[in-house]
Amino acid sequence: MPHDVEKHSHSLLPSDPELKVKALETALVKRGLIDPAALDEIIDTYQNKIGPKNGATIIAKALLDKNFKKALIGDPMQVLEEHGFLGRQGEHIKVVENTSKVHNIVVCTLCSCYPWPLLGIPPTWYKSDEYRSRVVREPRKCLLEFGVTLPKNTKVRVWDSTAEIRYLVLPILPDKYKNFDEEQLIEIISRDAMIGMALIGDSS
């Protein structure tokens, strides 16, 4: 529907967003259009079942096993299917590898597209105007705000998720963690590192 005929019925709802949600939920439940138990189930899924540990599991394996890494970069959907990591907002995943030459960062400037099955629901900062507007123009300044400084000769490559392809960053494993096993690696591969806004081992 074009802008000129769009009706803005939302203005009839209470302005407090908490009351706004409640009013909408009540109206829909009364008409039998949503099931409160289904809402609880959706919330439980993203609060407790799907989160960055999924992504860290895949990344840890890729850092430990060259063949796994090759498969993950070459045919990610096949690998993710084998691990049961498919789902909504993860229908088309691409893994981008950081090297000494290129550092990858992921953003969605148009909304907040994000690989849900691998990282869960995006953090507030990823959805913020500040990140979405600035990281495409000044990625290095944004990285500094996250405490990350890149070597001067490392190029930055920002991936703007404008379609349905969802990007996951494969970070560099610093030498001091080379003897870590899979379980230990999963602990230190942060969500932010898989977005490209942290390095492995950073406290964030």
Place this chain on the structure above:
Amino acid sequence: MGGRFGDGTVQPGSITDKTFKEEWHARALAVTLATGSLRQWNLDMSRHSRECLPPKDYCAFSYYDKWISALANLLVNKGVISADEFLNPILKTHPLSSRKLLAADVAGVLSKGAPTSRSVEDSPKFLVGQRVKTRRADNKFISGGHTRLPKYVERCEGKIEICHGAHVFPDTHAHNLGEQPEHLYTVSFLASELWEIPENPGDTLCVDIWESYMEPANVP
């Protein structure tokens, strides 16, 4: 908003932050996902509904407030419920209630997703490595309609990096004009092409761009 000036520093937050800062954020997300099962709109329509919020609301509303407000507009504009029902809910079974998402089906629906890749007969018009130029970032079918070409890369030259095969075309899909799948590409742009004063001229932006958003660049 990509490339816009004036926004402040990014606040990284902490790993101990909750998935949903407020309980109502979780409800807003869940109501939005659950109503998708009524099949009265698609993903592109719901994105467009958020973009159609009046600019002053779009700027003032928090993230999930945009979601819930856009959902309210979709429900009314698609004729699912009337705006009166927001204030005076009616206890009456809706004809679409048979499509209601049930708790038992949530896991299946969320793990299935909805791929947007499609098979098409046409082969890709552009080859990896080819130079291309984007067009104006406007919907060509509907004035003010949905498009996924960001303003900051409009009329810019870049290079084809990846061909992803054909995907549903948002510019038509958001407006009941069908899926009209087109080849989708990742196109890289040098920072020096996009910004008058780039932070680092050799850095690149990779943007996913549908075929009809581009033409071959003039080779000098």
